[in-house]
């Protein structure tokens with residue numbers, strides 16, 4: 001459902017941010033993307049979603065090339081950016097309606113999805129307030145609702161748990177599992193290794209734009225003599 005093929009991104013003249021990165025995320029999988037600050041996670045995610053043009057390589061979403069068939073590919077994506085501070089003059093309800101309009105979600109479907117997700121995130125009473133008055137976590141909740149209102153099969157989430165309270169983070173993790181179990185895929189970046197540990201079927205670890213591990217957590221832990229994921233992460237991403 002997501003195929004990244006030899007992705008490379010050079011910023012400016014010669015700063016190589018991501019290099020030679022390939023992976024395949026299949027239906028039914030939750031894949032965690034981990035790496036230190038500046039490793040290239042957001043850059044990769046922006047290439048997956050078509051926001052950034054790769055210097056080299058290609059991306060396929062549900063069989064559609066993100067550069068050659070952007071509309072078809074983007075229809076399948078629910079994307080949460082790493083910063084929820086957009087469209088702040090809109091109310092939560094206006095924001096979700098705006099996104100639902102773009103994707104052609106019917107009145108009945110959007111009402112049903114909005115009620116369900118706003119209920120799960122405890123946002124029912126805030127929907128008619130401008131998002132500029134929301135806390136960071138409330139903005140993040142609206143980004144999640146907006147990203148998922150059209151029921152996209154492919155979820156690409158850049159640090160989706162940041163700022164969420166424990167209840168909302170718990171609900172989002174449950175939604176991610178439900179979504180994958182329904183035969184869809186979820187790719188998300190995180191700095192919280194416990195989240196990766198509990199939720200992911202596979203992880204991709206990157207360092208300075210290269211992948212240094214792809215596979216299950218169990219295999220990683222066995223290969224490192226049953227050390228904790230935190231110890232393994234620090235060992236593997238350590239600067240020589």
Ligand SMILES: Nc1ncnc2c1ncn2[C@@H]1O[C@H](COP(=O)(O)OP(=O)(O)OP(=O)(O)O)[C@@H](O)[C@H]1O
Pocket residue numbers: 011012015017035036037038039040041042043044
């Ligand atoms: N627009 C840009 N122009 C130049 N360099 C950039 C740009 N965006 C990112 N970079 C550089 O590319 C590298 C990867 O950045 P990126 O934001 O992808 O990392 P990240 O893994 O998402 O980091 P974090 O965990 O801190 O969010 C960093 O060295 C960063 O300084």
